[in-house]
Amino acid sequence: MEKQLGVAVVGLHEGRTLLVALNHPIPAVVGIAKEQRRRVSAARAVAGCDLDPRKIESARAACPDLFYTSNYEELLRRSDVDIVAIYTPDAHHGRHIEMAMAAGKHVICTKPLVNSVDDARRIWQAAQKFGRKLLVGQSTRFFESFRRQRSAFERGELGTIELADAHYVHRMDWFYEKSPWAASETDWVFLGLSHPIDLIRWYLGPIERVQAVASRSAVAREYGCQAPDIYCVNLIAADGRIGRVMGHYGLHELPSARNAIELVLYGSQATSMAQYHDMRYFQSAPDGTEMQHDMLYQQRAYYFNNEVHGMHYGEFANYTQYFAEALLHDRVYSPNLAEGLETFALMEAVRRSAVAGEPQAVRPLLDEIGLP
Numbered sequence: 001m002e003k004q005l006g007v008a009v010v011g012l013h014e015g016r017t018l019l020v021a022l023n024h025p026i027p028a029v030v031g032i033a034k035e036q037r038r039r040v041s042a043a044r045a046v047a048g049c050d051l052d053p054r055k056i057e058s059a060r061a062a063c064p065d066l067f068y069t070s071n072y073e074e075l076l077r078r079s080d081v082d083i084v085a086i087y088t089p090d091a092h093h094g095r096h097i098e099m100a101m102a103a104g105k106h107v108i109c110t111k112p113l114v115n116s117v118d119d120a121r122r123i124w125q126a127a128q129k130f131g132r133k134l135l136v137g138q139s140t141r142f143f144e145s146f147r148r149q150r151s152a153f154e155r156g157e158l159g160t161i162e163l164a165d166a167h168y169v170h171r172m173d174w175f176y177e178k179s180p181w182a183a184s185e186t187d188w189v190f191l192g193l194s195h196p197i198d199l200i201r202w203y204l205g206p207i208e209r210v211q212a213v214a215s216r217s218a219v220a221r222e223y224g225c226q227a228p229d230i231y232c233v234n235l236i237a238a239d240g241r242i243g244r245v246m247g248h249y250g251l252h253e254l255p256s257a258r259n260a261i262e263l264v265l266y267g268s269q270a271t272s273m274a275q276y277h278d279m280r281y282f283q284s285a286p287d288g289t290e291m292q293h294d295m296l297y298q299q300r301a302y303y304f305n306n307e308v309h310g311m312h313y314g315e316f317a318n319y320t321q322y323f324a325e326a327l328l329h330d331r332v333y334s335p336n337l338a339e340g341l342e343t344f345a346l347m348e349a350v351r352r353s354a355v356a357g358e359p360q361a362v363r364p365l366l367d368e369i370g371l372p
């Protein structure tokens with residue numbers, strides 16, 4: 001049997017999803033035999049941690065055989081933990097990553113990796129000092145429609161990407177109610193735009209400068225949000241190609257017309273669009289036919305555990321399997337710490353551009369963090 005790495009999760013709201021994805025089979029689904037219903041073979045969940053006893057009880061009800069604690073340091077002392085997966089509020093990620101690396105653990109950190117230059121510098125230094133590896137849990141890359149889009153790109157079907165357009169839009173009053181830190185301790189440029197900015201960087205390569213404008217919706221004002229919740233951004237790649245990103249977190253949704261996350265790639269050979277939360281992929285054929293793949297009914301047990309359209313079982317399982325295999329077989333993987341910090345620098349440049357009302361170069365931020 002393949003070696004399995006032990007995974008511990010800290011932050012058991014969104015993080016509970018990963019415990020279930022690792023240790024539960026995919027629910028019964030036509031066409032998949034019972035013995036093939038495990039999502040992940042290279043890792044298994046061993047422990048969970050949260051300050052809130054209700055979150056521990058909810059995780060324990062789903063995964064009773066794991067070790068649970070409210071003390072993160074106790075979790076980090078466990079020898080059966082190889083990877084710590086971090087799903088605490090954004091402003092805690094830097095400290096939790098540094099502590100995990102100091103304890104000798106590899107790390108999966110959910111998006112956004114960090115939300116301050118100080119934390120970016122701190123985790124870069126920790127990785128150099130302790131020699132541990134980190135994967136940024138950019139879930140969108142690991143969703144079925146975005147995987148198909150990447151495969152088409154890597155097969156050369158799209159040609160050179162000449163323009164890339166991505167958005168993440170979602171009404172967030174429910175999120176402020178659940179997680180008040182979203183209004184007071186972070187900025188939607190990190191919490192929300194981390195999805196589309198990562199996608200643009202993935203396809204266009206290093207970005208040289210950004211130009212952003214931002215404003216606040218009625219929902220942001222109602223919840224006392226300290227930062228803007230509407231952003232429009234142009235990103236100019238080092239080779240001159242253009243990306244465009246939009247985020248709006250107080251809108252009235254039109255979910256069938258505009259999915260929460262979309263990435264349109266305008267290539268020299270074809271145009272392609274991937275969607276989340278629906279599971280659709282569109283691509284132009286060489287004769288101009290528009291092709292549509294709709295994987296929702298085939299894949300909803302795997303990705304959504306037959307629960308709410310929008311859960312992340314499949315993506316979290318996919319990236320954990322991918323990272324565990326990379327660790328076990330010493331493979332190159334992405335997005336690693338350096339790429340994640342470059343994406344952080346882009347988000348921070350967007351934030352500064354919106355505040356200053358002027359374009360911002362990205363290189364000075366990489367220098368502030370200490371990245372080569």
Ligand SMILES: NC(=O)c1ccc[n+]([C@@H]2O[C@H](COP(=O)([O-])OP(=O)(O)OC[C@H]3O[C@@H](n4cnc5c(N)ncnc54)[C@H](O)[C@@H]3O)[C@@H](O)[C@H]2O)c1
Binds near residue numbers: 012049110112
């Ligand atoms: N698509 C995705 O990958 C995705 C989706 C949703 C959320 N997220 C990210 O996950 C993170 C958490 O989001 P959420 O919606 O679960 O937030 P949340 O506020 O619902 O949950 C955070 C949890 O962390 C716990 N916590 C805080 N400090 C802790 C500590 N020191 N030790 C142990 N537990 C601690 C809290 O008690 C809480 O249960 C955020 O960074 C968010 O951006 C990612």
